[in-house]
Amino acid sequence: MNMDYKYIEQLLERYWQCQTSLEEEQILYLFFSQNDVPENLRPYQSFFAYERSQMKEKLGDDFDKKVLSHINTSVVKARKLTFIGRTMPMLKAAAMVAIIFMLGNVAQKTFLSDNNVLDYNYAAYKDTYSDPKMAYDQISSALQKISKGMIKSENKKADSLHHSKGALGIVNHQAVENE
Amino acid sequence: MNPSLNIEMDEKYFRDNVLPLKDKLFRIALRITFDRAESEDIVQDTLIRVWEHRDEWSEINSIEAYSITICRNLANDRSQKVESHNVELTAEISERSDASNMDERMIRDERLGIIQRLMKQLPSPQKEIMELRDIEGMSYKDISKILNFSEEQVKVYLFRARQKIKKSFTNIDEYGL
Numbered sequence A: 001m002n003m004d005y006k007y008i009e010q011l012l013e014r015y016w017q018c019q020t021s022l023e024e025e026q027i028l029y030l031f032f033s034q035n036d037v038p039e040n041l042r043p044y045q046s047f048f049a050y051e052r053s054q055m056k057e058k059l060g061d062d063f064d065k066k067v068l069s070h071i072n073t074s075v076v077k078a079r080k081l082t083f084i085g086r087t088m089p090m091l092k093a094a095a096m097v098a099i100i101f102m103l104g105n106v107a108q109k110t111f112l113s114d115n116n117v118l119d120y121n122y123a124a125y126k127d128t129y130s131d132p133k134m135a136y137d138q139i140s141s142a143l144q145k146i147s148k149g150m151i152k153s154e155n156k157k158a159d160s161l162h163h164s165k166g167a168l169g170i171v172n173h174q175a176v177e178n179e
Numbered sequence B: 001m002n003p004s005l006n007i008e009m010d011e012k013y014f015r016d017n018v019l020p021l022k023d024k025l026f027r028i029a030l031r032i033t034f035d036r037a038e039s040e041d042i043v044q045d046t047l048i049r050v051w052e053h054r055d056e057w058s059e060i061n062s063i064e065a066y067s068i069t070i071c072r073n074l075a076n077d078r079s080q081k082v083e084s085h086n087v088e089l090t091a092e093i094s095e096r097s098d099a100s101n102m103d104e105r106m107i108r109d110e111r112l113g114i115i116q117r118l119m120k121q122l123p124s125p126q127k128e129i130m131e132l133r134d135i136e137g138m139s140y141k142d143i144s145k146i147l148n149f150s151e152e153q154v155k156v157y158l159f160r161a162r163q164k165i166k167k168s169f170t171n172i173d174e175y176g177l
Helices: A002-016 A022-032 A039-055 A062-080 A082-112 A132-178 B003-033 B036-052 B054-059 B063-081 B088-099 B102-107 B110-121 B124-135 B140-147 B151-175
Strands: none
Touching: A002 A022, A002 A039, A002 B151, A022 A039, A039 B003, A039 B110, A039 B124, A039 B151, A062 B003, A062 B036, B003 B036, B003 B054, B003 B063, B003 B124, B036 B054, B036 B063, B063 B140, B110 B124, B110 B151, B124 B140, B124 B151, B140 B151
């Protein structure tokens, strides 16, 4: 018992010096709230008991309801929305799935349609020449080259025919001479 | 975020963290106004005001200190309007302690009255600090936030208040005052 009081006396001394923690102060309040407090500590009992008695002041039980009813005027508005509130996560999930599918489709199209696949959309063709006159000159010179080449090869054909005829003639001529 | 989900979370936070402060707020208001009905109104107004400022909760370090500050301001505003109630407390307290148990009946001696007077006679910040620390069991940090003092200042004021109380005990013992 004496040990206990020594501890309390120490706590009390530290209490006056403002060196006690909140927990230690609780111990003091608990100690002084009991009946058999030793004589030398009794003077302080009324002080701690007074403070503790002040702690017992409380509001009535209906107070919570009163405050919450005030607050619920704003919460009730929200409750009306709870259907949307509840389905919102589902809608969000559905929207996410839809977006992922769409992105998937777009990705598939862009990755699979490589350059080697024929593009039938002629309207999307791009001009390689910006100047139409230059383009005309280029194409006409290209066509001329082709036609020249064709004419040349035509002539060569004719020439070679002619030559072979000639050669044949010479052969025939020689043959006649040999006879 | 969806506002309707938010408001439900806010209401839960309010029920769990703000509403339980009501008795503490009530006592703080009561010590300023000395009027139970008035104090109940003040607590109700305080809690509604805290609720209305719920968009600021995320910026508040201690909702307790925040609520107590509002409560004290409201109580101070109203008690300035209705001054002169100060005498009633003594009667009210001894009346109520009649209803409580044996322990308190034993304690209810002339010393209780002396201590009450003593506590009331403490100068302004000392009295409030002692009440917040000893009756409400608050940390130095929270008290410093509520009263806009540094923690060191709070400790100094509390030290002076406790020394006065201690000294008065030796006076009571020596001179029987």
